Amino acid sequence: MSEIGQVHPFWASDVIERAIAGLRSNSGLSVEQAQRLRRAVEKPEHYEARASISSHALTPQLKWIVSGWACEVRVLSDSRRQIFSFLLPGDVLLSRPARQQHICAQVAITRVECADVAEALENLPEPERAPLWDAMAAAQAVSQDRKYDHMVRLGQYSAPRRVADLLLELHERLAAIGLVAGERFRLPLTQEHLADALGLSIVHVNRTLRELRAQRLLDVRFGCVTILEPDRLAELTGRALA
Amino acid sequence: MSEIGQVHPFWASDVIERAIAGLRSNSGLSVEQAQRLRRAVEKPEHYEARASISSHALTPQLKWIVSGWACEVRVLSDSRRQIFSFLLPGDVLLSRPARQQHICAQVAITRVECADVAEALENLPEPERAPLWDAMAAAQAVSQDRKYDHMVRLGQYSAPRRVADLLLELHERLAAIGLVAGERFRLPLTQEHLADALGLSIVHVNRTLRELRAQRLLDVRFGCVTILEPDRLAELTGRALA
DNA sequence: CGCGATTTTGAGCCATGTCAATCGGAGTGG
DNA sequence: CCACTCCGATTGACATGGCTCAAAATCGCG
Numbered sequence: 001m002s003e004i005g006q007v008h009p010f011w012a013s014d015v016i017e018r019a020i021a022g023l024r025s026n027s028g029l030s031v032e033q034a035q036r037l038r039r040a041v042e043k044p045e046h047y048e049a050r051a052s053i054s055s056h057a058l059t060p061q062l063k064w065i066v067s068g069w070a071c072e073v074r075v076l077s078d079s080r081r082q083i084f085s086f087l088l089p090g091d092v093l094l095s096r097p098a099r100q101q102h103i104c105a106q107v108a109i110t111r112v113e114c115a116d117v118a119e120a121l122e123n124l125p126e127p128e129r130a131p132l133w134d135a136m137a138a139a140q141a142v143s144q145d146r147k148y149d150h151m152v153r154l155g156q157y158s159a160p161r162r163v164a165d166l167l168l169e170l171h172e173r174l175a176a177i178g179l180v181a182g183e184r185f186r187l188p189l190t191q192e193h194l195a196d197a198l199g200l201s202i203v204h205v206n207r208t209l210r211e212l213r214a215q216r217l218l219d220v221r222f223g224c225v226t227i228l229e230p231d232r233l234a235e236l237t238g239r240a241l242a
Numbered sequence: 243m244s245e246i247g248q249v250h251p252f253w254a255s256d257v258i259e260r261a262i263a264g265l266r267s268n269s270g271l272s273v274e275q276a277q278r279l280r281r282a283v284e285k286p287e288h289y290e291a292r293a294s295i296s297s298h299a300l301t302p303q304l305k306w307i308v309s310g311w312a313c314e315v316r317v318l319s320d321s322r323r324q325i326f327s328f329l330l331p332g333d334v335l336l337s338r339p340a341r342q343q344h345i346c347a348q349v350a351i352t353r354v355e356c357a358d359v360a361e362a363l364e365n366l367p368e369p370e371r372a373p374l375w376d377a378m379a380a381a382q383a384v385s386q387d388r389k390y391d392h393m394v395r396l397g398q399y400s401a402p403r404r405v406a407d408l409l410l411e412l413h414e415r416l417a418a419i420g421l422v423a424g425e426r427f428r429l430p431l432t433q434e435h436l437a438d439a440l441g442l443s444i445v446h447v448n449r450t451l452r453e454l455r456a457q458r459l460l461d462v463r464f465g466c467v468t469i470l471e472p473d474r475l476a477e478l479t480g481r482a483l484a
Numbered sequence: 485c486g487c488g489a490t491t492t493t494g495a496g497c498c499a500t501g502t503c504a505a506t507c508g509g510a511g512t513g514g
Numbered sequence: 515c516c517a518c519t520c521c522g523a524t525t526g527a528c529a530t531g532g533c534t535c536a537a538a539a540t541c542g543c544g
Contacts, residue, residue, distance in 0.1 A: 074394060077480060082394045096383065103387050141338065145345050147389065152316060152324045154396035155441030159532070190490065199397030204532055206492060238319060401500070432522065443501055448524060485544100492539070500531080507524070514517085 015067035015089055015113065016041070018177040022090020023064075025176045027138035033131045040124060040132075041066065041115030047108040054095040054106040061118065062136060063093040068112035069188050072104045073196070083197035085147060086170065086189075090177055092117075092139040110188045154199050159208045162198045165237040167218060167225055172241075183227040187220065257309035257331055257355070258283065260419035264332025265306075267418050269380035275373045278366060283308060283357030289350040296337040296348040303360065304378060305335040310354035311430050314346045315438070325439035327389060328412065328431075332419055334359075334381040352430045396441050401450045404440045407479040409460060409467055414483075425469040429462065 020034050029037075044066045047053055053070055054061065065087055072084040084104055087093060093106055093114060117136060121129050149169065153162045167187075174185045191209070195202045209220050217233050219226040227233065230241045262276050271279075286308045289295055295312060296303065312329040326346055329335060335348055335356060359378060363371050391411065395404045409429075416427045433451070437444045451462050459475050461468040469475065472483045 074390065076394070076398060080398050082397045084390060084393055103390050144386070147393070148316065148326060148345050151326055151389070151393055151396060152318070154393060155324045155439075156318060156322050192490080197397075201533055202490090203492085203534080206490095207532090210492080433524095434522080444522090445502080445524085446500055449500090452524085487543090488541105489543100490539100490541070493537085495536095496534090498531105498533080500529105502529075503527090505525085505527105508522090510520090510522105512517100512519080514515105 018179065019064065019066045019090040022088070022173075022177040023135050023139055025090075026142045027135040029131065029135040033128065033135070036124065036128050037120075037132060037135075040120035041117070044113040044115045047112045047114070049108055049110050051108045051112075052105055053093060053108055053112065053114070058097050059118075060097060061093070061095045062116075062121075063114045064117045064136065064139075065089050065091050065093060066113040066115055068114075069109040070106060070112050071109055071193070071197075072106055074102065074104050081196040082199070083193065085143060085150065086197070087143075088170075088173055088177065089179075090139065091143060092136050094136075094140055109193065150197075159198075159200055159204055160211060161237055162200065163194065163205065163208050164212060164217065164233055165239055166194070166198060167220070168227075168233060168237055168239050168241065171225070171227060183230070185225055187223055187225045260421065261306070261308050261332035264330070264415075264419040265377050265381055268384050269377040271373060271377040275370065275377070278370050279362075279374060279377075282362035282366065283359070286355040286357045289354040289356070291350055291352050293350045293354075294347055295335060295350055295354065295356070300339050301360070302339060303335070303337040304358075304363075305356045306359045306378065306381075307331050307333050307335060308355040308357055310356075311351040312348060312354050313351055313435070313439075314348055316344065316346045323438040324441070325435065327385065327392065328439070329385075330412075330415055330419065331421075332381065333385060334378050336382055351435065392439075401440075401442055401446055402453060403479055404442065405436065405447065405450050406454060406459065406475055407481055408436070408440060409462070410469075410475060410479055410481050410483065413467070413469060425472070427467055429465055429467045 016038060020029075020037060023029055023037075024034060041064065045063075047068075047070075053063065067089050070087040070093065072087070074082050074084070076082070086109075087106070095106060117132075121132060124132065146169065149165075153165055157165060170187070171180060171185060174180050179185055191205045192202050194200075195205045198205065200208070213219050213221075215232075216228050217236065218228050233239075234241045258280060262271075262279060265271055265279075266276060283306065287305075289310075289312075295305065307329055309331050312335065314326040314329070316324050316326070318324070328351075329348070337348060359374075363374060366374065388411065391407075395407055399407060412429070413422060413427060416422050421427055433447045434444050436442075437447045440447065442450070455461050455463075457474075458470050459478065460470050475481075476483045
């Protein structure tokens with residue numbers, strides 16, 4: 001049941017369904033409205049890994065990730081990076097025409113499919129728009145809330161807790177869209193990504209992962225995370241597990 | 243020109259004008275609409291220091307700080323705290339009916355006057371509402387953007403840079419509402435507040451302040467901050483000074 | 485097979501945390 | 515006016531978590 005071969009890939013044919021599931025888990029989107037959305041975003045945009053997603057258009061952009069991973073990141077002048085959040089299928093990618101360009105960039109981590117929702121909304125009949133817009137706003141609000149959690153990680157937690165807590169957040173989010181199989185999920189991040197997100201050095205992320213593995217709490221290897229001891233992890237992170 | 247007696251107090255009779263100035267500097271609020279707002283908030287609510295401001299009403303709350311300081315904070319189970327942001331006159335205090343109660347609390351640091359804008363908006367004639375709402379939304383957006391800066395502080399900066407950068411942000415915000423006199427401003431925060439915001443221990447905040455003072459960069463004493471060397475501070479923090 | 489990217493490991497250092505004590509000012513009651 | 519208390523600021527001694535530098539091992543890929 002937990003062979004590596006059993007792990008769901010992070011790209012699959014039913015990605016849109018997963019993204020919709022993600023959206024619905026955060027909002028009151030009805031089945032009919034989901035069906036609308038399904039049709040509205042039939043031709044998603046594609047971005048290659050490392051490509052920047054935010055366009056510099058003057059109008060606000062509203063996109064919706066259908067498959068793949070992206071992140072919000074700022075690159076500092078000394079080339080250090082801070083990753084603010086990871087964006088998964090079903091997440092909303094909102095970019096205001098930044099008053100300053102440098103607040104954060106949105107960058108694809110894997111290949112990403114996303115739908116231009118602003119455009120899709122325009123093509124919808126008026127009464128259909130509001131609920132979809134609400135669903136997007138709700139998804140965005142959840143994403144904002146997660147940033148508070150991330151600030152707590154950065155400001156208050158030790159390295160092992162930071163790493164474990166972030167991985168559990170990702171576990172929870174991926175589970176909601178059906179991308180967890182047998183307490184195991186794909187993690188298309190390098191240790192550098194984790195370091196940039198968690199405010200740790202790459203070397204220390206590596207040691208911390210080794211430590212977590214040695215304690216048989218979780219195992220991160222081969223782009224794959226296995227939750228070994230949900231209970232002890234919940235204790236370490238103070239985070240309730242599903 | 244820089245006697246302690248010359249420093250503007252953080253409470254004064256023209257606080258509403260300052261708050262409106264802060265709001266106008268971030269949005270296209272017209273003079274007439276500002277006048278509307280002025281009248282709409284003539285009877286502000288009062289909160290004592292340490293009082294919680296967010297009410298647990300089921301409807302979203304939209305308040306607007308007229309005078310005093312507040313903060314967004316989360317208290318962890320081990321009684322550590324993370325302060326997410328400081329809220330100053332002219333800032334918006336938005337609380338959604340949190341799906342989880344624990345995302346963050348909004349707490350007065352000094353005595354705070356604030357206006358219930360949601361209520362005020364209802365009493366306004368329709369055509370007046372939209373611009374005011376937009377102004378509130380713009381203020382909220384600026385506040386969100388600052389949280390990205392704060393995440394960078396927490397994740398990437400050394401203690402001296404964290405402290406200096408935060409104090410410069412406050413300097414900039416206070417200057418915008420006329421609460422800076424001669425590169426000096428009132429700071430109604432204890433070192434514990436700074437520690438909780440910056441993810442440092444109280445002791446280390448104290449040492450860091452001493453270090454910044456020894457280097458004649460800035461001086462924090464008696465609830466009062468003096469910017470001594472704007473240029474070298476700009477160099478340390480990578481933050482442009484007004 | 486060779487090369488760049490990533491992971492892993494070791495050694496040593498330094499920034500920051502912890503613990504504990506002291507100090508000073510502001511209030512408060514006698 | 516003094517003694518007491520409380521809270522915040524300050525300092526010292528010491529421990530340690532996380533960083534840096536450097537090198538090796540491993541992986542993925544052409």
